[in-house]
Amino acid sequence: MAKVVGYINLHSDISYKGLTERRPVASVSFLGRYGIIDFVLSNMSNSNVDTVGILIKEKPRSLFKHLGNGNSWNFNSKSGGVSLLYNEKYANSPMYNHDINNIVENIAFLEKSKADYVVIAPAHIITTMNYAEVVDAHAKSGAEITMVYQKINNADEAFVGSDFLRLKGKQVMEIKNNKGNRKERNMSLETYIINKKTLLKLIQYAQKISSFFNLRDTLAYLCDERKIMAYEYKGFARCIDSYEAYYKVSMEFLDMDISTQVFKSTWPIFTNTNDTPPTKYLKNACVKKSFVANGAIIDGEVDGCILSRNVTIGKNAVVKNCIILNGSKVCAGAHLENVIIDKDAHVEKKTELIGEDEPLYVREGDVV
Amino acid sequence: MGKEIVAMILAGGRGTRLEALTAKVAKPAVHFGGKYRIIDFPLSNCANSGIDVVGVLTQYESVLLGTYVGAGTKWGLDGNNSLAAILPARERGGVGATWYAGTADAIYQNISFLDQYDPEYVLILSGDHIYKMDYAEMLAAHKEKGADLTVAVLNVSLKEASRFGIMNTNKDGSIYEFEEKPAKPKSTLASMGIYIFTYKELRKYLIADAKDENSKHDFGMNIIPMMLEDNKKLYAYEFAGYWKDVGTVESLWQANMDLLDDKELDLYNIKKDWKIYTEDTLSKPQIIGDEASIKHSLVTQGCIVNGEVESSVLFNNVYIGEGAKVVDSVLMPGVLVEEGAEIYKAIIDEGVVVKSSDVINKEAKEVELVSDNA
Numbered sequence: 066m067a068k069v070v071g072y073i074n075l076h077s078d079i080s081y082k083g084l085t086e087r088r089p090v091a092s093v094s095f096l097g098r099y100g101i102i103d104f105v106l107s108n109m110s111n112s113n114v115d116t117v118g119i120l121i122k123e124k125p126r127s128l129f130k131h132l133g134n135g136n137s138w139n140f141n142s143k144s145g146g147v148s149l150l151y152n153e154k155y156a157n158s159p160m161y162n163h164d165i166n167n168i169v170e171n172i173a174f175l176e177k178s179k180a181d182y183v184v185i186a187p188a189h190i191i192t193t194m195n196y197a198e199v200v201d202a203h204a205k206s207g208a209e210i211t212m213v214y215q216k217i218n219n220a221d222e223a224f225v226g227s228d229f230l231r232l233k234g235k236q237v238m239e240i241k242n243n244k245g246n247r248k249e250r251n252m253s254l255e256t257y258i259i260n261k262k263t264l265l266k267l268i269q270y271a272q273k274i275s276s277f278f279n280l281r282d283t284l285a286y287l288c289d290e291r292k293i294m295a296y297e298y299k300g301f302a303r304c305i306d307s308y309e310a311y312y313k314v315s316m317e318f319l320d321m322d323i324s325t326q327v328f329k330s331t332w333p334i335f336t337n338t339n340d341t342p343p344t345k346y347l348k349n350a351c352v353k354k355s356f357v358a359n360g361a362i363i364d365g366e367v368d369g370c371i372l373s374r375n376v377t378i379g380k381n382a383v384v385k386n387c388i389i390l391n392g393s394k395v396c397a398g399a400h401l402e403n404v405i406i407d408k409d410a411h412v413e414k415k416t417e418l419i420g421e422d423e424p425l426y427v428r429e430g431d432v433v
Numbered sequence: 434m435g436k437e438i439v440a441m442i443l444a445g446g447r448g449t450r451l452e453a454l455t456a457k458v459a460k461p462a463v464h465f466g467g468k469y470r471i472i473d474f475p476l477s478n479c480a481n482s483g484i485d486v487v488g489v490l491t492q493y494e495s496v497l498l499g500t501y502v503g504a505g506t507k508w509g510l511d512g513n514n515s516l517a518a519i520l521p522a523r524e525r526g527g528v529g530a531t532w533y534a535g536t537a538d539a540i541y542q543n544i545s546f547l548d549q550y551d552p553e554y555v556l557i558l559s560g561d562h563i564y565k566m567d568y569a570e571m572l573a574a575h576k577e578k579g580a581d582l583t584v585a586v587l588n589v590s591l592k593e594a595s596r597f598g599i600m601n602t603n604k605d606g607s608i609y610e611f612e613e614k615p616a617k618p619k620s621t622l623a624s625m626g627i628y629i630f631t632y633k634e635l636r637k638y639l640i641a642d643a644k645d646e647n648s649k650h651d652f653g654m655n656i657i658p659m660m661l662e663d664n665k666k667l668y669a670y671e672f673a674g675y676w677k678d679v680g681t682v683e684s685l686w687q688a689n690m691d692l693l694d695d696k697e698l699d700l701y702n703i704k705k706d707w708k709i710y711t712e713d714t715l716s717k718p719q720i721i722g723d724e725a726s727i728k729h730s731l732v733t734q735g736c737i738v739n740g741e742v743e744s745s746v747l748f749n750n751v752y753i754g755e756g757a758k759v760v761d762s763v764l765m766p767g768v769l770v771e772e773g774a775e776i777y778k779a780i781i782d783e784g785v786v787v788k789s790s791d792v793i794n795k796e797a798k799e800v801e802l803v804s805d806n807a
Contacts, residue, residue: 344719350727353725
């Protein structure tokens with residue numbers, strides 16, 4: 066495979082309500098033991114892209130802690146690794162804090178790289194994409210830019226607000242916003258392969274058109290005059306673009322037919338270790354249809370839930386269709402349905418919390 | 434600058450009484466407690482006690498143990514001036530190829546390693562005990578007494594005492610006599626096989642012992658009696674808490690079961706922040722199926738449970754099929770229990786497939802070990 070360098074693009078307007086109040090989407094806990102970013106990072110690692118720059122938009126603290134030196138994702142710590150690219154200058158200027166300005170601000174990362182191709186992918190679209198295959202197709206096509214898309218038939222529910230591609234053969238003719246008014250769309254997975262030299266020119270060009278232009282705007286502006294190839298990805302893809310989508314996609318994984326599409330022995334999902342002990346089920350535990358991370362202590366009823374590390378479920382507590390994040394405690398006799406509990410929160414004895422239309426949210430560290 | 438203290442973990446033994454479990458791995462590498470290997474306990478204790486150079490002495494089946502310990506990264510022992518070093522029995526210059534003839538000989542053969550760090554004290558540990566202990570406190574006691582050797586002891590019952598090496602002490606804790614497995618014990622202070630030596634003294638005695646052709650080159654049988662004879666300052670350091678030598682299939686099973694009832698080994702760091710570090714496995718969270726039932730058990734990541742699990746310990750990537758029943762058992766990594774199989778009071782070794790028609794140990798009198806290496 067040709068030499069490839071990766072960017073994980075965290076510049077987007079997506080938020081998950083309270084979950085992203087103090088952390089970026091990338092480090093929101095997902096499926097009990099992962100951060101959202103682990104999936105794209107693992108794809109990079111499994112595709113042998115071993116030098117990865119993370120374009121951080123905001124609130125980097127929890128992300129820095131999660132990533133450490135990148136060892137957990139199996140990048141060679143000497144020849145490759147993870148670079149955290151942060152644009153201090155525009156951190157407080159929303160219009161200027163976009164991916165192109167971040168690449169420019171941290172241009173040394175790209176200039177020093179000996180790569181021929183750059184793969185750019187977001188964190189919030191969960192896939193198991195092999196970028197090596199996409200790069201091969203890109204190289205063979207002779208194009209300078211390739212955009213990855215997926216043909217979906219529920220565009221009225223999923224990927225609303227994302228871009229879809231209007232294609233002519235294998236060429237992208239137009240990039241437009243999905244308003245959710247049609248079911249069948251070729252959705253952009255916001256994953257691009259660009260020749261390194263082209264990208265260096267592209268970012269200069271973009272700044273001449275508009276200082277507010279991000280990468281997506283630039284590609285949309287250019288696609289009728291430049292040849293942009295489309296690559297169809299047929300594997301697993303989910304777009305977690307809202308609080309509701311976060312809950313919905315999480316719950317979807319409880320279906321084994323879904324989760325086995327992602328958790329395959331040939332495509333490991335890496336994350337950092339916390340050395341938490343195994344989960345302890347006590348005498349009154351009754352757990353069904355759930356994902357449970359290590360370190361939990363369970364003495365109540367759990368059904369259709371995702372429990373993260375070190376969660377405690379007290380005696381006779383009933384927890385249904387909930388997502389409970391690291392270190393939270395649900396005390397004896399509490400009754401929770403359709404609730405997302407952020408980290409280190411404390412649900413007192415016999416408290417009843419039931420989410421109606423959308424899951425109820427309990428903030429990090431709150432006592433309820 | 435020399436290190437104040439270097440730890441040496443004796444990890445060369447086979448542990449024959451663990452039967453098939455040690456057919457292909459050294460005892461310190463045997464799995465324990467749902468996610469650990471036995472050696473994680475002394476290594477984590479070292480890391481948590483602020484000891485950052487640890488030698489691991491290997492002999493029997495040293496490859497798997499050696500790759501597991503690696504450079505010590507799993508326990509955070511990988512700073513610039515910190516490491517875990519694998520010290521196998523080997524060919525040495527001027528001596529030739531030798532095995533470790535006994536516990537003292539194993540340390541003797543690594544004097545050059547110790548000299549390199551020029552430590553004031555050396556902590557000798559065994560690689561096959563389950564316990565949490567702050568060695569820094571023991572070192573403080575050793576320094577306070579100005580001892581040449583401090584031996585950690587556990588106060589056992591009089592009945593048990595004849596199974597251990599017993600330290601007979603004066604009121605001030607100084608040791609005047611050591612008796613190996615005495616028929617009529619005078620004291621109940623059992624040696625835990627944990628020693629802190631002042632290195633200058635240790636070095637002298639190891640060299641003297643190596644020259645003695647009649648010696649068994651063992652700390653308990655040779656070094657300690659020699660030091661007592663010379664009126665060296667030997668003290669007992671009493672340890673209170675959970676400690677278990679998991680030397681047999683029965684005791685390994687029991688130690689796993691102890692975890693279910695919080696018998697003083699606090700894996701969840703409720704009383705004290707003292708994590709046991711271990712390998713991270715690439716596995717998904719545990720997935721509990723629609724028809725599953727799990728009670729009074731430890732289950733770790735990567736497991737898929739669709740059947741009934743009671744009073745058991747499940748390691749990484751164990752699969753329990755629908756309608757299967759697992760009671761009072763320890764299932765090592767990768768065990769696959771097919772639909773409808775039943776297992777009672779057993780240890781199922783790594784990777785074993787239990788067929789759907791199998792009913793293991795229904796009588797459940799003694800612990801049954803099921804292994805492909807049997």
